[in-house]
Amino acid sequence: MDERCKALWAKLSAALKPQVSTDTFKRWFSAVELIKATEDEVTFRVPNNIYQFWIESNHMAALQSAITIVCGAPRTVRFLTASESNGEEIGLTEPEKLEFPSNTRTVGSGVSLNPRNTFESFVVGPNNQIAHAASLAVAQAPARTYNPLFIYGGVGLGKTHLMQAIGQYVWNKKKTSKVMYLSSEVFINEFIDAIQHNTLVKFRKRYRQADLLLIDDIQFLGGKERSQEEFFHTFNTLFDGHKQIVLSSDRPASEIANLEHRLVSRFEWGLTAELQPPDIETRLAILRKKARALQIKLSDEVYQFLATRIRTNVRRLEGALMRVASFASLSGKELTQETIEHLLKDILLEERRQTVTIEQIQRKVAEHFDVRLADMTSKRRPASIAFPRQVAMYLARELTKASLNEIGDAFGGRDHGTVLHACKLVKKRMKEQDNIRQTISFIDSALQR
Amino acid sequence: MKFTATKEKLLEGLQQVQNVVSTRTTLPILSNVLLQAQEGGVSLTTTDLDVGVRGKFEANVEKVGATTLPARRLFTIIRELPSSEVSIEVDGKNAASIRSGQSFFKILGLPEEEFPPLPKFENAKVVTMRQKDLREGLRKTSYAISTDETRYVLNGVLFSFKENKLTLVATDGRRLAMVDIELEFPRSHEADIIVPTKAVTELQRLLTDDGDVKVSVGTGQIAFDLNNTLLVSKLIEGNYPNYKQVIPTETKERVTLERETFLNCLRRVSLLASDKSNSIKLNFTKNNIDITANTPEVGEAKETLPVAYKGREFSIAFNPEFLMAPLRNLSEDEVFFDLIDEMSPGVLKIQTPFLYVLMPMRISS
Numbered sequence: 001m002d003e004r005c006k007a008l009w010a011k012l013s014a015a016l017k018p019q020v021s022t023d024t025f026k027r028w029f030s031a032v033e034l035i036k037a038t039e040d041e042v043t044f045r046v047p048n049n050i051y052q053f054w055i056e057s058n059h060m061a062a063l064q065s066a067i068t069i070v071c072g073a074p075r076t077v078r079f080l081t082a083s084e085s086n087g088e089e090i091g092l093t094e095p096e097k098l099e100f101p102s103n104t105r106t107v108g109s110g111v112s113l114n115p116r117n118t119f120e121s122f123v124v125g126p127n128n129q130i131a132h133a134a135s136l137a138v139a140q141a142p143a144r145t146y147n148p149l150f151i152y153g154g155v156g157l158g159k160t161h162l163m164q165a166i167g168q169y170v171w172n173k174k175k176t177s178k179v180m181y182l183s184s185e186v187f188i189n190e191f192i193d194a195i196q197h198n199t200l201v202k203f204r205k206r207y208r209q210a211d212l213l214l215i216d217d218i219q220f221l222g223g224k225e226r227s228q229e230e231f232f233h234t235f236n237t238l239f240d241g242h243k244q245i246v247l248s249s250d251r252p253a254s255e256i257a258n259l260e261h262r263l264v265s266r267f268e269w270g271l272t273a274e275l276q277p278p279d280i281e282t283r284l285a286i287l288r289k290k291a292r293a294l295q296i297k298l299s300d301e302v303y304q305f306l307a308t309r310i311r312t313n314v315r316r317l318e319g320a321l322m323r324v325a326s327f328a329s330l331s332g333k334e335l336t337q338e339t340i341e342h343l344l345k346d347i348l349l350e351e352r353r354q355t356v357t358i359e360q361i362q363r364k365v366a367e368h369f370d371v372r373l374a375d376m377t378s379k380r381r382p383a384s385i386a387f388p389r390q391v392a393m394y395l396a397r398e399l400t401k402a403s404l405n406e407i408g409d410a411f412g413g414r415d416h417g418t419v420l421h422a423c424k425l426v427k428k429r430m431k432e433q434d435n436i437r438q439t440i441s442f443i444d445s446a447l448q449r
Numbered sequence: 450m451k452f453t454a455t456k457e458k459l460l461e462g463l464q465q466v467q468n469v470v471s472t473r474t475t476l477p478i479l480s481n482v483l484l485q486a487q488e489g490g491v492s493l494t495t496t497d498l499d500v501g502v503r504g505k506f507e508a509n510v511e512k513v514g515a516t517t518l519p520a521r522r523l524f525t526i527i528r529e530l531p532s533s534e535v536s537i538e539v540d541g542k543n544a545a546s547i548r549s550g551q552s553f554f555k556i557l558g559l560p561e562e563e564f565p566p567l568p569k570f571e572n573a574k575v576v577t578m579r580q581k582d583l584r585e586g587l588r589k590t591s592y593a594i595s596t597d598e599t600r601y602v603l604n605g606v607l608f609s610f611k612e613n614k615l616t617l618v619a620t621d622g623r624r625l626a627m628v629d630i631e632l633e634f635p636r637s638h639e640a641d642i643i644v645p646t647k648a649v650t651e652l653q654r655l656l657t658d659d660g661d662v663k664v665s666v667g668t669g670q671i672a673f674d675l676n677n678t679l680l681v682s683k684l685i686e687g688n689y690p691n692y693k694q695v696i697p698t699e700t701k702e703r704v705t706l707e708r709e710t711f712l713n714c715l716r717r718v719s720l721l722a723s724d725k726s727n728s729i730k731l732n733f734t735k736n737n738i739d740i741t742a743n744t745p746e747v748g749e750a751k752e753t754l755p756v757a758y759k760g761r762e763f764s765i766a767f768n769p770e771f772l773m774a775p776l777r778n779l780s781e782d783e784v785f786f787d788l789i790d791e792m793s794p795g796v797l798k799i800q801t802p803f804l805y806v807l808m809p810m811r812i813s814s
Binding site for chain 2: 020024027050054056058061
């Protein structure tokens with residue numbers, strides 16, 4: 001506690017005393033220490049967490065009013081328990097040790113680029129052709145063609161792989177270039193850290209010096225307003241300085257919840273490339289390539305089986321391959337369909353779970369439009385119910401293998417003509433109205449998850 | 450697997466375990482109940498990976514075996530069955546045929562091997578106590594558990610085994626309830642553990658007034674063995690705050706109150722405590738307490754309660770819900786209410802080792 005804090009605490013105590021009973025003051029506040037006071041925040045150190053819980057719950061009003069009397073305005077109050085604050089002191093010295101030489105491949109994160117994630121090891125198929133071509137173009141001529149490049153797609157489809165490939169390509173070509181690869185979560189954490197330790201200038205300098213900034217999983221920025229603002233400025237600085245920015249997300253920028261419009265529009269500025277789940281040929285190619293890299297030999301039937309059964313996620317596909325291969329080499333047994341099925345029981349179950357049923361669709365749609373599930377099958381048809389029902393029929397047609405008649409039956413015994421009409425109508429309205437298209441694709445992706 | 454049982458027994462068994470069934474859908478097996486038929490009875494197990502319960506019911510087992518069936522569905526079916534005899538037969542593919550009177554149901558289950566086993570308790574510290582004691586103790590404390598998830602160490606009841614005493618504590622930062630239970634155990638069994646809310650709630654349902662409960666404390670987990678039923682739970686990691694700090698060392702005034710009369714007064718007056726301020730005021734005068742509440746633009750209420758009181762005249766305000774909660778959960782006729790002044794916590798006590806500390810609210814005027 002330095003002199004300034006001591007003096008402030010003395011004033012605060014004086015203002016606090018008349019507001020709480022003597023016993024309360026002695027019991028709860030005599031052991032409190034004021035350790036930090038800034039423009040808008042005061043930090044107290046308390047012996048243990050019961051002090052924090054009890055003061056927060058019971059004496060916050062008194063404390064705040066004392067602060068208002070002494071400082072003229074309320075402040076954000078933070079508590080550190082003794083054990084925590086020790087940790088903090090250690091933390092304070094740490095950033096000094098982490099000096100980054102100018103040619104580091106990764107700056108600011110503990111995550112380094114995985115040397116296995118290169119363009120050579122990426123299997124290109126119709127599902128990811130555009131994303132791959134765009135990434136390659138960006139890597140060959142950073143900040144020249146597409147800036148920013150925004151890659152989005154589901155889990156395990158290769159977003160990280162592509163980003164890291166760009167990073168390695170650029171760095172391998174020119175070892176002095178500053179490549180930064182990190183996830184948005186790291187960005188947010190470091191930003192918070194910087195605010196805490198008053199090292200914002202250093203933080204900004206570090207990010208704004210990058211030649212190539214790769215940020216993974218940008219969707220985590222959603223709802224973090226101050227981080228978004230900081231990122232907005234970082235983005236602008238880099239963009240104006242003709243530095244390449246590559247972002248990835250699990251959904252299109254416009255669908256990231258609570259993301260500011262100015263960021264959305266900037267993300268969509270350059271090129272947006274989608275990664276879709278691979279088709280069967282691509283899946284087979286991935287398996288073979290991976291098998292070759294790992295020097296595994298398996299029969300064609302095994303590849304075929306894995307590729308047909310695991311459809312949605314490349315990471316899972318590779319995991320399954322690893323499991324089958326290690327089983328084969330460890331047990332030395334013949335691989336039959338049954339043994340594989342038994343071996344991959346959990347993965348296959350998970351895959352099966354992702355096949356959507358009509359009931360799930362009805363439930364999701366009803367939930368989204370806030371109508372009752374019963375309305376999906378009822379005879380009532382005001383527009384507020386009829387449209388959601390039509391959307392559900394459309395999705396049932398798109399996402400399940402059910403026939404028109406089966407869908408009609410599931411919606412309270414309607415005939416196939418009604419379903420057909422619903423599908424046509426929804427398709428038409430999707431073409432005409434952007435917001436409807438977005439709503440439906442949102443429900444669609446929620447169902448597939 | 451094949452067995453027949455009375456509908457009543459089966460239903461009772463399911464009721465004991467079905468509350469634990471997971472609502473999370475990430476692992477489908479967790480919404481199932483594990484049925485294991487042995488000679489003379491069937492055991493039922495459910496778990497959500499944090500809390501698990503195993504119960505037994507009598508049945509005429511024709512063929513031993515085990516399977517898992519969707520718990521909620523099974524329960525609703527059994528409840529609706531017309532006859533008092535139920536027979537359940539499970540084939541090799543875990544499809545169960547349920548017959549009762551004229552009814553027939555077939556429901557599909559999952560294999561027994563997929564069901565996560567309940568944790569084992571080896572080298573656990575075992576303490577045996579009366580079910581009644583634990584039940585009473587939890588009843589007197591559990592309402593004060595915090596629901597604020599950011600203070601996760603408070604989302605449960607502290608079981609503190611120390612000096613031949615089990616102390617149960619619950620607090621949410623505004624009030625604190627504490628009970629001591631006399632108990633004999635070796636020095637080596639002393640420990641402070643936090644049992645999560647869900648386990649406490651389930652345990653309260655299972656405990657009865659007769660018999661003993663065997664408490665086994667393992668690393669990070671606890672088991673309560675109640676003869677026929679077993680409840681296991683993970684413990685909350687972390688240190689429970691030093692609750693003793695909260696308890697006032699000396700109090701100035703004491704009133705003795707009839708619990709039910711006091712509770713009824715509070716209940717009536719609280720009808721006019723506004724949602725926003727939600728406080729009721731206790732005015733202490735000689736041999737009298739006036740309990741008042743008022744909500745601007747709605748109205749006001751006042752009750753007069755004659756008591757033996759000779760102390761200083763003063764007013765103190767409390768959240769009525771917080772003041773009524775312990776009164777509802779105690780069974781004693783008489784309670785003692787100890788106070789210091791209008792800004793210091795009030796303490797409720799009874800003849801037996803129980804303590805409830807409650808922070809007053811600020812009186813605006």
